[in-house]
Amino acid sequence: xxGITQAPTSQILAAGRRMTLRCTQDMRHNAMYWxxxxxxxxxxxxxxxxxAGTTGKGEVPDGYSVSRANTDDFPLTLASAVPSQTSVYFxxxxxxxxxxxxxxxxGTRLTxx
Amino acid sequence: GQNIDQPTExxxxxxxxxxxxxxxxxxxxxxxxxxQQHAGEAPTFxxxxxxxxxxxxxxxxxxxxxxxxxxxxxxKELQMKDSASYLCAVMDSNYQLIWGAGTKLIIKP
Numbered sequence: 140x141x142g143i144t145q146a147p148t149s150q151i152l153a154a155g156r157r158m159t160l161r162c163t164q165d166m167r168h169n170a171m172y173w174x175x176x177x178x179x180x181x182x183x184x185x186x187x188x189x190x191a192g193t194t195g196k197g198e199v200p201d202g203y204s205v206s207r208a209n210t211d212d213f214p215l216t217l218a219s220a221v222p223s224q225t226s227v228y229f230x231x232x233x234x235x236x237x238x239x240x241x242x243x244x245x246g247t248r249l250t251x252x
Numbered sequence: 253g254q255n256i257d258q259p260t261e262x263x264x265x266x267x268x269x270x271x272x273x274x275x276x277x278x279x280x281x282x283x284x285x286x287x288q289q290h291a292g293e294a295p296t297f298x299x300x301x302x303x304x305x306x307x308x309x310x311x312x313x314x315x316x317x318x319x320x321x322x323x324x325x326x327x328k329e330l331q332m333k334d335s336a337s338y339l340c341a342v343m344d345s346n347y348q349l350i351w352g353a354g355t356k357l358i359i360k361p
Binding site for chain 1: 256349354
């Protein structure tokens, strides 16, 4: 693989169900991010990780959790999905510090009914 | 609070020039980014400005004025494939990106 992959591509989920969105990068970037993108709004940061073993909360963390067991993987978990979590979710990665250009995965379109 | 403003939508003609403006108010400044996002796809990096002035990269140029909290993206010799959304983002004092809602650029023949 080259770059960042996300799975699944899309998902329809019943409210109350647990869901994990997967993200893997092969660029050996230290920093990784999860964003959600909603119509009319800018990308909003959910959680981030500056290096393996550490995570931090972004602008809209409630209802989401992340883990960073290694450099490559950064899964996002919705413990009990609600309709307001219907969105497109993007995972991104970057070199830590400095210019910090972020590279994005293809996104996961999630619908919670 | 932190705020990034850019026009919602712009229309331009193939072969012409268009300027997309972005104004920002953020807690700290560690650079301004422009990304391009085609419908249904991921954002891709276009440019980065951290010092005042113009950065040119082929048909695309980006300008920054830190004192005015202002940037623009200039696209020359527009092509149909330039139809996309253009996202302005500022890196704040915590080195997190604050994103504008994006400007949808429509190119007409």
